[in-house]
Amino acid sequence: MVKPEFLSKIGIEIPVPPSFKKIPLDYYLENDVVSLAKSFIGKVLYTQIDNVITGGIITETEAYRGPDDRASHAYENRKTQRTKIMFNSGGLAYVYLCYGIHQMFNIVSGEEGMPHAILIRGIYPVYGVDSIQARRNNINKNVREICAGPGTLTQGLNINVSHTGTSLLGDTIWLEDHKIHIHPNQITAGPRIGIDYAGDDANLPWRFLLNY
DNA sequence: CATAGGATCGCCT
DNA sequence: GGCGATCCTATGT
DSSP, rough: OOOOOOHHHTTTOOOOOOOOOEEEEOHHOOOOOHHHHHHTTOOOOEEEETTEEEEEEEEEEEEOOOOGGGSSTTTTGGTTTTGGGSSSSSSEEEEEEEEEEEEEEEESSTTTOEEEEEEEEEEEEEEEEHHHHHTTTOOOOHHHHOOOHHHHHHHHHOOOGGTTOOBBSSSSSSEEOOOOOGGGEEEEOOOOOGGGGGGGGGOOOOOOEEEE
C-alpha cells in the first residue's frame, strides 16, 4: 500500500477504487463557476475506457466564465460548432484539441444557456496507476508528475475529443467525492495559464492549485 | 478557399 | 528557459 506524503496528510492511501457513487447533477448546475472550480480540488476523477478503470485526485483546475470572460471560448456568447456544447446545462464533458496535439478536458457547468466550463489541469493518479503510466509511454517520473498538466492527464485517463458531450453521470467519465479533506490554506489561487490574449482577464485569480 | 494562432508538452541546451 | 511539433477552429475574402 503506497502512502505518499501528501496522501498521509489528508488521511487516505492509494489505491482509491471507485465507489460508482457519482457526484450528482445538481452539483454541476452551480452558476458560480469560480467557486465550483475551487471545490473540484480533492474530488476524484475516474474514467472507464477500453474496459480499463483509471482515476486520480484533482489537483489543479481553472474556471472559464462563459459570456464575460475574454479567456473563454464562449466569450460574448460565441456559439460555434466547437463551443455549442458549453451552452447545455452542466454535467457534460467538453474536450477540445489544443496546439494540434493535446486533448483538453473541461467540465461544462451552470444552468442551461450559461456557457461556463472548468478546465481540469492536473490529477494525482490513485487507481489503475500502471495503466496510466503505460498510456503515458511508461514515462519515468514520480507519480505526482505523471498527470500534472491538462494534456498529460487526458493521455493518462484516455480522454479524447470524441468524449465531448459525454454525461458525467454515466460509466465512462465521472467524479466521486471521497471526502478528502482539503484545508483552505492548501489551495493556491492565481492567474490562469497561457491566456495572454485575454487582456485584463488574464490577471483574474481563477486557477486553483493544491499545494502538497 | 486561405490563413493565423492556440486554455501544451517534451526535448534540447 | 527556448523552441518545434501538429492540426483544428475560427475568421475573413
